[in-house]
Amino acid sequence: MSIKVAEIQRRNNFVDYPSLHELGDDAKMCDAIEKGKRLIDRSIPILILGETGTGKEYLSRALHAYSARRTATCVTVNCASIPDSLAESELFGYCRGAFSGALPGGMKGKVQQADGGTLFLDEIGDMPFALQTRLLRVLSEREVIPLGAAQPVPVDLHLISATHQNLHELVAAGRFREDLYYRIAGGVLRLPALRERTDLRPLIMQMLRDELPPHRTPEQSISAQALDLLLRYRWPGNLRQMHAVIRFACAVMNGLQIQVNDLPEELIPVVTSDQSVGLRGLAQSTFSPSAKQPDSVNAQTGSLRYDERARVLDALNNSRWNISAASRQLGMCRASLYRKLRQLEIPHVRDQTKFVQGQAVIFPLGCIASNQPEYAT
Numbered sequence: 270m271s272i273k274v275a276e277i278q279r280r281n282n283f284v285d286y287p288s289l290h291e292l293g294d295d296a297k298m299c300d301a302i303e304k305g306k307r308l309i310d311r312s313i314p315i316l317i318l319g320e321t322g323t324g325k326e327y328l329s330r331a332l333h334a335y336s337a338r339r340t341a342t343c344v345t346v347n348c349a350s351i352p353d354s355l356a357e358s359e360l361f362g363y364c365r366g367a368f369s370g371a372l373p374g375g376m377k378g379k380v381q382q383a384d385g386g387t388l389f390l391d392e393i394g395d396m397p398f399a400l401q402t403r404l405l406r407v408l409s410e411r412e413v414i415p416l417g418a419a420q421p422v423p424v425d426l427h428l429i430s431a432t433h434q435n436l437h438e439l440v441a442a443g444r445f446r447e448d449l450y451y452r453i454a455g456g457v458l459r460l461p462a463l464r465e466r467t468d469l470r471p472l473i474m475q476m477l478r479d480e481l482p483p484h485r486t487p488e489q490s491i492s493a494q495a496l497d498l499l500l501r502y503r504w505p506g507n508l509r510q511m512h513a514v515i516r517f518a519c520a521v522m523n524g525l526q527i528q529v530n531d532l533p534e535e536l537i538p539v540v541t542s543d544q545s546v547g548l549r550g551l552a553q554s555t556f557s558p559s560a561k562q563p564d565s566v567n568a569q570t571g572s573l574r575y576d577e578r579a580r581v582l583d584a585l586n587n588s589r590w591n592i593s594a595a596s597r598q599l600g601m602c603r604a605s606l607y608r609k610l611r612q613l614e615i616p617h618v619r620d621q622t623k624f625v626q627g628q629a630v631i632f633p634l635g636c637i638a639s640n641q642p643e644y645a646t
């Protein structure tokens with residue numbers, strides 16, 4: 270990129286703004302993005318809801334970069350992290366000599382800094398009540414009065430807010446102003462948790478592409494077993510956790526492919542003393558037995574798949590992975606069993622070797638049933 274283009278991008282704040290098409294192919298995510306595009310075009314205040322780490326700030330920055338205001342700044346304020354005593358001056362600014370200890374030239378608050386651009390209020394549910402009243406005035410009058418100022422200053426901004434909290438409950442508990450809720454929630458976008466999303470594989474590939482040197486292909490840089498674990502994990506920390514895991518694996522990998530042992534401990538199933546497969550560090554519930562994450566909607570399908578996977582793995586273990594014997598036991602032909610293995614994403618046993626206490630042992634990635642190590646290599 271030429272220095273001139275880089276300078277224009279830096280000046281215009283394009284750098285670090287993700288583009289909307291990088292946010293994924295999941296249907297719920299695409300629905301949120303499409304609604305977001307229509308709302309921001311019409312300058313309707315957007316409220317983004319979702320568990321922590323689901324990409325609320327990421328989406329808000331991408332929407333800003335898409336909007337007509339993209340050449341101005343997107344200013345982020347984390348309402349949970351500003352101390353109460355500083356919140357007012359941080360948000361609304363102050364004039365020269367407004368209080369002892371103030372900067373001699375005064376200070377522009379975040380609201381004024383966002384003039385012409387976008388103001389992103391993260392964790393809005395944590396905004397102190399007194400500040401909510403002042404924010405409401407800014408939003409309804411479209412002007413801000415810095416501390417110590419006699420005259421209001423007009424501001425023109427697009428507002429995006431986000432929270433992982435239930436604002437209706439906060440309103441009912443008297444901790445969030447109802448009138449402010451209706452002012453900020455012109456359009457509500459709900460982001461799915463990562464475990465509900467159907468586009469984990471492309472997301473993982475995209476994150477790998479971002480971390481790997483440009484000449485490396487993401488698909489060839491991760492082993493089938495490591496990818497299988499990433500696809501079946503429940504991701505309680507959502508995209509933030511997935512991003513951290515991929516960065517970790519890319520940093521520690523020794524060779525051309527990320528292996529199971531390059532993943533953080535909590536993702537790796539281990540053979541426990543009673544020879545059954547357990548999980549290090551985390552509750553079993555953080556893993557799903559199927560590659561596609563079952564959620565409340567497809568829980569029944571997920572449980573059927575779980576049963577079938579368990580049945581197939583049992584037959585394979587009983588026959589010591591002799592495909593003919595296992596297919597006889599399951600009452601199907603060899604070709605059908607191979608097809609079933611692909612369908613249930615069960616890698617062949619020879620691809621599932623792992624070293625435990627210096628010895629190579631096999632543990633089926635189904636993480637079900639008691640698994641005698643099949644053979645040492």
Ligand SMILES: Nc1ncnc2c1ncn2[C@@H]1O[C@H](COP(=O)(O)OP(=O)(O)OP(=O)(O)O)[C@@H](O)[C@H]1O
Binds near residue numbers: 293328
């Ligand atoms: N589409 C994406 N592609 C790659 N990484 C992403 C994506 N979305 C989010 N991330 C990663 O996840 C992290 C968390 O995202 P973000 O801060 O947007 O989540 P959040 O929902 O706002 O979290 P919180 O509720 O804790 O504020 C980002 O810093 C980034 O590393």
